[in-house]
Amino acid sequence: MTAGPHSVLQARDVHKAYGRRRVLRGADLTVEAGQLVAVVGENGAGKSTLLKALASTLRVDAGEVRLRGTLGYCPQEPVVNDTLTVDQHLRYFAAAHRIPDLRRADELVDLLGYRRFRRQAAGTLSGGTRQKLNLTLSLLHDPDVLLLDEPYQGFDWETYLRFWELVADLRSRRRAIVIITHLVFEQDRYDVLADIVDGRLTRREPTGKDHHAGI
Amino acid sequence: MPASDLLQSPAQPAGGRPAAFGQFPTALRFAVRNQTRNRFATLLLIMFVPVWYLLIMAGHRPLTFRLFATGQILAVDGGHLTLISAGLNAVTMIVGFAVFDAIRKSMTFDRRLVFAGYRQTTLIATKVLAIAVVATAVAGYTAAVLLAYWRPGPAGWSAIFAGFGVIALTYGSFGLLLGVLVKNDLEGFFLIIMIGLTDTFLQNPLGNPLANKPILQWFPSFAPMQFAVGGSLGHTALWRHLGLGLVWAAAFTIAGLAGFCLRTRRHT
Numbered sequence: 001m002t003a004g005p006h007s008v009l010q011a012r013d014v015h016k017a018y019g020r021r022r023v024l025r026g027a028d029l030t031v032e033a034g035q036l037v038a039v040v041g042e043n044g045a046g047k048s049t050l051l052k053a054l055a056s057t058l059r060v061d062a063g064e065v066r067l068r069g070t071l072g073y074c075p076q077e078p079v080v081n082d083t084l085t086v087d088q089h090l091r092y093f094a095a096a097h098r099i100p101d102l103r104r105a106d107e108l109v110d111l112l113g114y115r116r117f118r119r120q121a122a123g124t125l126s127g128g129t130r131q132k133l134n135l136t137l138s139l140l141h142d143p144d145v146l147l148l149d150e151p152y153q154g155f156d157w158e159t160y161l162r163f164w165e166l167v168a169d170l171r172s173r174r175r176a177i178v179i180i181t182h183l184v185f186e187q188d189r190y191d192v193l194a195d196i197v198d199g200r201l202t203r204r205e206p207t208g209k210d211h212h213a214g215i
Numbered sequence: 216m217p218a219s220d221l222l223q224s225p226a227q228p229a230g231g232r233p234a235a236f237g238q239f240p241t242a243l244r245f246a247v248r249n250q251t252r253n254r255f256a257t258l259l260l261i262m263f264v265p266v267w268y269l270l271i272m273a274g275h276r277p278l279t280f281r282l283f284a285t286g287q288i289l290a291v292d293g294g295h296l297t298l299i300s301a302g303l304n305a306v307t308m309i310v311g312f313a314v315f316d317a318i319r320k321s322m323t324f325d326r327r328l329v330f331a332g333y334r335q336t337t338l339i340a341t342k343v344l345a346i347a348v349v350a351t352a353v354a355g356y357t358a359a360v361l362l363a364y365w366r367p368g369p370a371g372w373s374a375i376f377a378g379f380g381v382i383a384l385t386y387g388s389f390g391l392l393l394g395v396l397v398k399n400d401l402e403g404f405f406l407i408i409m410i411g412l413t414d415t416f417l418q419n420p421l422g423n424p425l426a427n428k429p430i431l432q433w434f435p436s437f438a439p440m441q442f443a444v445g446g447s448l449g450h451t452a453l454w455r456h457l458g459l460g461l462v463w464a465a466a467f468t469i470a471g472l473a474g475f476c477l478r479t480r481r482h483t
Contacts, residue, residue, distance in 0.1 A: 057330060
């Protein structure tokens with residue numbers, strides 16, 4: 001594993017077991033600024049566990065995670081409050097991040113195309129719109145490193161394409177993105193593809209694209 | 216270097232400009248809203264309290280009630296005593312349910328807020344304030360409805376209201392503790408019903424083998440019952456007992472908030 005001078009996220013020899021079931025058995029990952037990394041694996045392979053470990057929402061048994069800069073984490077299941085409206089969520093998380101205004105929030109809501117639901121309670125939103133809100137909340141503070149767990153679940157085709165526009169914009173501003181997915185449709189979009197097998201990450205051979213990440 | 220050392224301090228707003236939304240007022244507004252959104256609890260409160268008083272009224276047979284602070288044995292109207300214990304019981308269930316439900320359902324969301332940079336102390340303080348608002352409102356309503364059945368006079372009614380307020384705070388904090396610890400609705404509701412019923416039933420000497428026994432002092436509703444009965448039927452204000460009731464509320468609050476801190480902590 002190599003950590004370059006531009007690495008913003010580094011996981012080294014991460015172990016995690018649930019009882020006797022060892023899910024992560026020495027996972028290593030290095031992500032550099034501006035990189036788009038996919039962590040791919042079967043159901044139950046430990047993808048979400050790895051992402052939670054990277055986001056420090058889960059205590060690991062051994063290993064180390066280092067982060068440089070701010071972090072945004074979008075969990076697989078939307079973590080929202082069903083009684084609050086979209087606007088109230090935006091204000092709540094703007095307060096959490098101590099953001100001076102809601103300009104970024106407005107941009108994200110427009111880009112993801114759910115402005116008309118801003119005054120609607122999260123509990124009444126469709127699955128796709130809840131996921132848009134879930135994603136927006138993780139991006140509100142324009143983090144340096146973004147961890148996304150199956151981020152486009154429930155998106156229609158138009159939103160899926162807008163999601164990739166958003167990713168392109170983030171990368172152009174040197175934001176690092178790690179996406180967890182069980183299926184990769186368009187491998188060329190990624191700088192690095194890493195398969196999680198037996199609790200470890202294995203770098204998939206590149207498809208003719210130059211990249212710099214080390215695993 | 217651990218990850219936390221490398222994180223940008225969330226205390227600094229982007230670009231040095233002031234934050235658009237203060238953490239405390241934002242959290243307080245949404246915490247009160249979260250506590251009061253439970254329509255089932257509101258319906259229970261409005262419908263249940265007068266019906267409960269009506270059902271529980273056990274005639275006016277004479278009973279004896281011991282005021283532990285003074286050692287005095289009061290000869291009282293059993294109907295009035297039962298109204299007080301029924302009110303205490305209604306408050307335990309309504310406030311306990313409302314707080315438990317609101318806290319349990321928002322735990323994951325609160326955790327996300329903390330990870331996004333919300334201070335745990337701010338969220339905790341606003342939750343406690345929201346519980347106090349709900350507890351005062353429920354106690355006030357329950358004490359007001361009691362006037363339809365019995366007029367104990369201003370001083371007596373104030374003592375009953377204070378007793379209801381303290382038990383509301385106690386079971387509100389108990390709901391907070393359960394909301395943090397218990398993962399399923401059924402377990403939490405069952406615990407609140409069983410503990411609340413047992414606790415308040417035992418304080419009433421009517422048909423109770425433990426009537427006026429010292430063991431009653433070890434239950435959360437002991438002090439509020441003593442204060443309410445002392446004030447309304449014994450014409451005495453047992454302030455020490457009101458304080459003892461607040462100790463129960465404080466103990467549950469501290470335990471619940473410690474659990475909240477543990478459940479929302481970052482693992483770095």
